[in-house]
Amino acid sequence: MNATGGTPHGPGDDTPDRAQQVTGASGVPAEQSDLPNGPVQPAKKPSVVLGVGGGIAAYKVCDLLRRLTESGHSVRVVPTAAALEFVGAATWAALSGQPVTADPFDNVQEVPHVRIGKGADLVVVAPATANLIAKAAHGLADDLLTNTLLTARCPILFAAAMHTEMWEHPATQANVATLRSRGITVLDPAVGRLTGADTGRGRLPEPSEIFAISQLMLADSAARAAGQSVADLTGKHVLISAGGTREHLDPVRYLGNSSSGKQGYALARIAAARGAKVTLVAANSELPDPAGVQVVPVTSTRDLYDEITGRAADADAIVMAAAPADFRPADVAEHKIKKTEDGAVPAVSLIQNPDILATVSHDRRRSGQVIVGFAAETGDADHSVLDLGRAKLERKGCDLLVVNDVSGGKVFGSDINEAVILDRDGNAMPVPSGSKDALAGVIWNLVATHWH
Numbered sequence: 001m002n003a004t005g006g007t008p009h010g011p012g013d014d015t016p017d018r019a020q021q022v023t024g025a026s027g028v029p030a031e032q033s034d035l036p037n038g039p040v041q042p043a044k045k046p047s048v049v050l051g052v053g054g055g056i057a058a059y060k061v062c063d064l065l066r067r068l069t070e071s072g073h074s075v076r077v078v079p080t081a082a083a084l085e086f087v088g089a090a091t092w093a094a095l096s097g098q099p100v101t102a103d104p105f106d107n108v109q110e111v112p113h114v115r116i117g118k119g120a121d122l123v124v125v126a127p128a129t130a131n132l133i134a135k136a137a138h139g140l141a142d143d144l145l146t147n148t149l150l151t152a153r154c155p156i157l158f159a160a161a162m163h164t165e166m167w168e169h170p171a172t173q174a175n176v177a178t179l180r181s182r183g184i185t186v187l188d189p190a191v192g193r194l195t196g197a198d199t200g201r202g203r204l205p206e207p208s209e210i211f212a213i214s215q216l217m218l219a220d221s222a223a224r225a226a227g228q229s230v231a232d233l234t235g236k237h238v239l240i241s242a243g244g245t246r247e248h249l250d251p252v253r254y255l256g257n258s259s260s261g262k263q264g265y266a267l268a269r270i271a272a273a274r275g276a277k278v279t280l281v282a283a284n285s286e287l288p289d290p291a292g293v294q295v296v297p298v299t300s301t302r303d304l305y306d307e308i309t310g311r312a313a314d315a316d317a318i319v320m321a322a323a324p325a326d327f328r329p330a331d332v333a334e335h336k337i338k339k340t341e342d343g344a345v346p347a348v349s350l351i352q353n354p355d356i357l358a359t360v361s362h363d364r365r366r367s368g369q370v371i372v373g374f375a376a377e378t379g380d381a382d383h384s385v386l387d388l389g390r391a392k393l394e395r396k397g398c399d400l401l402v403v404n405d406v407s408g409g410k411v412f413g414s415d416i417n418e419a420v421i422l423d424r425d426g427n428a429m430p431v432p433s434g435s436k437d438a439l440a441g442v443i444w445n446l447v448a449t450h451w452h
């Protein structure tokens with residue numbers, strides 16, 4: 001425990017650094033293991049169509065294309081004519097290694113307006129402009145991309161980007177609702193600086209976010225194709241905390257911890273990709289907002305307490321991945337605390353903060369609600385890590401506790417995590433070392449079993 005009483009990097013965000021074993025969102029191995037009888041079958045490269053709309057954010061899609069090709073996907077870029085005003089065909093062709101055209105009459109003997117869509121495992125459209133969303137919603141097919149959208153039978157992901165007024169217009173909102181009702185995933189635009197000097201909702205979600213969600217969609221469709229069940233979070237509202245709280249001593253100084261927020265953000269990203277309505281209460285994290293997630297920024301443990309307890313009655317699940325400070329200074333100086341001539345050191349007295357996880361667990365406001373806590377433990381001479389985890393599960397009153405063993409100087413703050421998940425029936429489920437997205441997928445699978 002550090003000066004603030006929280007674990008140094010956050011219960012959910014502290015991770016031992018181990019070799020990776022990556023699994024998909026639904027816990028499906030990303031790479032197939034050797035078959036018991038016979039040679040390993042070379043995995044077919046997932047075939048992705050990357051549709052590019054005519055918006056200024058088209059240049060950011062070059063980064064998305066790089067991520068897709070470097071992780072082994074075969075990518076066919078299909079821009080609109082307007083997209084080519086922003087980034088030329090030569091750039092897309094060089095980065096993808098495939099021919100690029102917006103015109104369905106190019107190489108017409110190969111019937112590209114049908115073949116490209118039918119052969120895709122995933123279609124990603126970024127930036128999805130208001131015009132492109134409208135055409136897709138109404139089934140128009142006047143270029144290669146809109147033809148492809150009508151012939152594709154695979155999952156489709158739209159990453160919207162446009163000016164705030166265009167996004168908020170009832171026509172666009174109705175078109176987005178139409179696409180979603182057909183099972184198409186539409187990522188809301190992110191909030192931030194727009195093309196000009198103005199700011200608002202309209203930016204393209206970060207390419208890293210679009211990439212992560214496209215990976216989840218591919219993993220989920222592979223799981224479905226293999227007849228494996230994919231827990232579905234559609235219709236559920238989940239409330240997640242992430243990051244480390246800060247307790248101010250004066251206007252410029254605070255007691256805090258270095259929680260990265262990565263595990264909480266991964267939980268939010270995966271839940272949104274699996275159809276949940278997600279509210280992420282984020283304490284002092286610098287990570288980009290996950291696409292399609294409502295992010296509520298907070299500073300202190302009491303702010304976090306107010307936001308979580310105030311929203312608890314509407315949540316089907318609450319996951320406390322944040323590292324809230326257990327203590328705060330009894331007094332906060334109105335002005336910056338100055339050094340004195342005599343070298344005297346100010347005494348800081350601390351008082352205890354409320355325990356958010358224990359509060360929402362013991363004061364349940366909604367039936368069927370599932371509450372998940374995190375714990376980073378080292379164990380001691382008399383107690384194993386799991387003993388301490390079981391005692392904490394009991395004390396806090398949550399349904400699941402994700403326990404990280406942080407003994408032996410294991411490295412904190414990495415992109416991977418390894419844990420044991422305890423439940424109230426005494427089960428202990430080890431989750432091998434893997435990405436934080438993978439751990440998030442396992443946690444949501446377990447939460448979903450409580451609902452079904």
Ligand code: CTP
Pocket residue numbers: 001005006007011301320321322323324325326353354355356357358372373374375376396
């Ligand atoms: N937590 C909380 N409110 C607090 C402190 C912690 O809701 N004031 C939550 C964390 O988000 C986490 C779980 O409780 O999900 C366990 O956090 P941890 O710091 O391990 O627990 P503590 O109660 O502080 O116990 P310890 O004495 O082991 O530090």
